[in-house]
Structure formats: C-alpha cells, structure tokens
Amino acid sequence: MLEIIDLHATAGDREILKGVNLKIEDGEICILFGPNGSGKSTLLSAIMGYSTCKITKGSIIFKGEDITDLPVDERAKRGIGMMMQRPPNITGVKLGELVKTSADKECAGDVMARADEFKMEPFLERDVNVGFSGGEIKRSELFQLTAQRPDFVMLDEPESGVDLQSIDLIGNKIHNLLYDRAE
Secondary structure (H helix, E strand, O other): EEEEEEEEEEEOOEEEEEEEEEEEEEOOOOOOOOOOOOOOOHHHHHHHOOOOOOEEEEEEEEEOOOOOOHHHHHHOOOOEEEEEOOOOOOOEEEEEHHHHOOOOOOHHHHHHHHHHHHHHHHHHHOOEEEEEEEEHHHHHHHHHHHHHHHOEEOOOOOOOOOHHHHHHHHHHHHHHHHHHHOO
C-alpha cells in the first residue's frame, strides 16, 4: 500500500530524514517508536505532504502511484488520512462544515448524524479546535478521519493531551477506525 524509498526531508533548515526506507502492505499496522526529535512526526508530515516538511530526495509510493510531489488535498483524495499531534486552530471554519466537506460521499449524512458518538454535537457550529481542550481536539480529529474514511491512517501521538474522561472514547474510536471498515 505504501512504500518509502530513500526519503530525505528537511523541517525548517534542518535535515531530519536521511534515507528512510519503509514498506507497509495493505492491512498491516506499523508503529513507529523513537525518542523525541527522531523524525517520527516529520515522516508522517512528509507522507501527508505538509508544507512544514520539504522532501529533498527519494520517493513516496502509495497504491503503486508516486505521490511525492502531490499536494495534501490530492493525497487525501487518494485515501491518506492523518490525526496530527498538534493540529492548528482554524478560525472561520466550523467543524460541522469541515466534516461535511471532507466526508466520504457515501457516508456524509450518516457521519454527521453520529457526531454525538464522538461527543462532538455541541462543537459542530464552533471554529475548528478554537478553545477545544486536548481531548476535544483528539475527538474532533477522529470524527474528521471517520468522515473521510481513509484507506491509510496515520495517528501521531493520539493520546497526547487527552483527559481521562476522553481516553476510553478515543481508544474505542481508534479501534473502530482501524478495524471496523464499516464505521
């Protein structure tokens, strides 16, 4: 499903990734471990195509297609989804509108009807992540990913900043996202 070949990338003016090779087959789950600053988030950002990361050498192949130079939205359309460690606040964009816009067309209405499962109903008319707690941000990210229904999911520290009241819900929703493709 995903193959990374001799990937080199910079974040800011510093080279972070130096010759990364990785192959993940369809249906596999891969977990990256390493100390802070070792490049885990940079690798995920490179795969997603975020502008905070510049690929200087190598290739990213997804479902047999070289996506190295594709923008973020094209990667998302091809089935890549990411839950960020620290997603930005998006002033002026309502969560409900973002979810409707990014939702897989087959399940858009169903996902919006299920906002209460993520405890996100009260947030649908609020700007994305503005004033959200850590747990609310993570629930919002999972709600968005569930709506997108990506074929390839990347989770960057999904427990980071999560309160005890949200940890069980988030764990269950991650399980559903990874294992219950009908969700």
